[in-house]
Amino acid sequence: MKLTCITLIFVLFSAVTQAQKKNIPLDSIRLSDPYILADKDSQTYFMTGTGGKLWKSKNLKFWEGPFTVVEIDPESWMGENPMIWAAELHKYQDKYYYFATFTNRDTIIDTVAGNEIERRASHILVSDQPQGPYKPMEDEIYLPADKPTLDGTFWVDEDQKPYMIYCHEWLQNGNGTMEKIQLKSDLSGSIGKGKILFRAKDSPWSKERNEKGEVVANKVTDGPFLFKTETGKLGMLWTSWVFQDYVQGVAYSKSSTLDGPWIQEEKPITPPNFGHGMMFKTFDEKLIMALHSHRVGSQGNYIRIPNLLEVDDSQDKIYITGKFNINN
Template identity: 35%
Template sequence: MLAGTSFLKGEARVADGEGQEPLLLEDIRIHDPWILPDPESRTYHFYTSSRDPRTRRSGVKSYRSKDLKHWTGPISVFEIPDGIWAEPTHGAWAPEVHRHKDRFYLFVTLHNQDAVLSEPPDVWRKNHLRGTVVAVADSPEGPFELLKPDGPHPPRDFMTLDGTLHIDAGGKPWMVYCHEWIQKIDGTVEAIRLKDDLSDTIGAPIHLFKGSDAPWLNASLQPDTKQLSYVTDGCELYRTRDGSLVMLWSSYRNGSYVETQARSTSGKLEGPWEQLDPLVDGDSGHGMIFDTFDGGKMLVVHRPFGKPTTRAKLYDIEDAGDRFRIVRPRGDLDGDGRAAIVGGR
C-alpha cells in the first residue's frame, strides 16, 4: 500500500541507481510485490509502483526475468493520465496484473488527497478519495488504458485499497478489496461484482470479514482508544487443490507487519471466513502466490514494510488443501533467507 520506485521518462525509466542489467532481486526496492508468469514466453513479469523524480507523476513499472534471480528493466507500463478523478502526483499503490479472457488487466489503487470525504466521529486522520481502478492491455508489458476515468470501482465514498480480481465458481468476476482502517477503525475486506469486461461494477458491495476477526490480532490490539485500529491489507484469493477458497491478507501482530490467511468455510466468496494462523512475520507481508514454470508454487512478500530498505522475499509454498504452508525461504533467489516463518510447515 505504499508507492514504489521511479522511472525517468524517455530514458531507461529507472531510479535509485537501478538499471544496470541484469539486476538481482536484492538490488530492486519493491513494495506490494506482484509477479505474473507468462507461460507463452516463459517470462516472469514483476510489477511495482513508480514515480517520475522530475514531475512527481506516479504510475506502474515492470521488470522481467527468466529465472526469478536475474531481472531486466524496468519499463513503464502505466502512467496516471490527466483529467481523471485521481491526482497523478498522489501515488499509485499495489499494482497487480491478471490475465482474463486473453487480455491483461491492471488493478492499482489511486488517490486524490484534495477530495476530502466525510469522516466518522472517531477518525483522527483526514479521509480522502482513494480506490482501486482497472486498466486493460493486450500485452503484460502494457501500455494499460484506464477503463473508468470518472472514479474508482468500489463506492466513491469508501476509502479503499488493494483491489484484486476473483472469479467465482459460476465464472462471475468480482473485485475484492480492503476498506481502510483510516475510515473504518476496524478495517474490513469486502467484495463487489464486476461486469464481464471488468469495466464497472454491478450492485452493492458485500462484507466478508473485519480485521479484528483474527484472534491473534485481537490479542495484541485492544480497542480502548481511537488510536488503536485494525488494519486490513493485500487481499488475494486462491482455490486450493481440494476446492477450498483461501485468502491471503496482511495486518499487524505486536507492531510488526504479517502475512496471514483465511478460509471460507462454505467454499464461497460470501463466507463465512475462518481466520488461520499467520504464514510469515518479521515485518513481512502484502504477498501473493504464483505458479513457477517447473510446476511449483511460490509466495512473494515485501520485507521490511518501510522504505528505503524494503525488498521482495520469496518462499516455496505448499498447497495443503485447506490452507497454504511455507516450505522454505528462497534466499538463493532473493539474496536473503532471514525472514521469520510462523505457522505449520
C-alpha cells in the first residue's frame, strides 16, 4: 500500500511538472541565441539556443519545454558537463543536425595577455528526429584543438558541398574572424582546413575604445547565419558590439558564394541590444527573424529574451519591416 501511494505521488508530481512546462509565452522564456526550426513534417516549431535545451510550439506564441535533447560522450574532449552555447537545428538529407559550441572549462588550451582560454569548439551532433536525442558522430574533432571556435552554422554553397561557418574567437587572435570549413557529405566530420571569410575589423559599424581611449573597430565576431534573398544574393547576419550595445549587422557576398568578397553594410540592421539572429519561414510563408534582446540585470547578469521580427527579402538586401504579431 505504501509503495502504491509513493508511486501515485510520483505520477501526480510528474503530471504537474509536465503541465507547468506547457503554454509558455515566448516572452517568458529566458534564452540567448534563439534558433527556430520550422519542421514541415510535424508542423511544429522547434527552438533551441544557449543552454542545450529545446522548446516546441505549434503557433510560435505558446511553447512547451524545456527538454534535454543532447547526449555527449564524457570521455571526449568536451568532458562530463560542457557548457553549450548557440545551438542550432538543421535538417539535411533526411537527418537532423545539432550545431553547437561546447566548452570544457577544465581544459586550458592557451593563455593570452594573462587570460586562460578554455577548450571551446563548434561541433555537430545528429538525430533521426527534430526533438532528438542528438548524439555524436564519427569525428571527435571538427576544428583545431588549439583554437577557441564558436557559433558554428550550416550552409550548402554553390558547389553543392556542405560547410560549417564559424568564428575564431578574439580572445586568442585579438581580432575575431569569420571562417568556413568543408564538411563530409553526411556532416560526420570536416575536410581540410578552415578559410577566413572576413575579420571583425572589416565592419564599419562595430566600435569600441582601445586602452588609449581611441575609437576603433570592435574585435568580436559572433552569431553567423547565412541566407539568400529572393534575387539570389548571399548574405550573412552576424553580431558584434557598438561600445556597450550588442548589435547585429549584415554582410553580402559580391560573388554570392562563401568565398565573397564580403561587403559589410554601413549600419547595423537591428536596434541597439538586439542580436544573434537567424531567419526562418513560418508554415504560411512569412519570413521571420528570431533573435534575442539583451540587457544587464540588477545583479550584473545578462537578461536575454527571444524576439521575432518580420523581414522583407524581395530585393538584393533584407529589410526588417516590424515586430512579428504572433497573435495573428
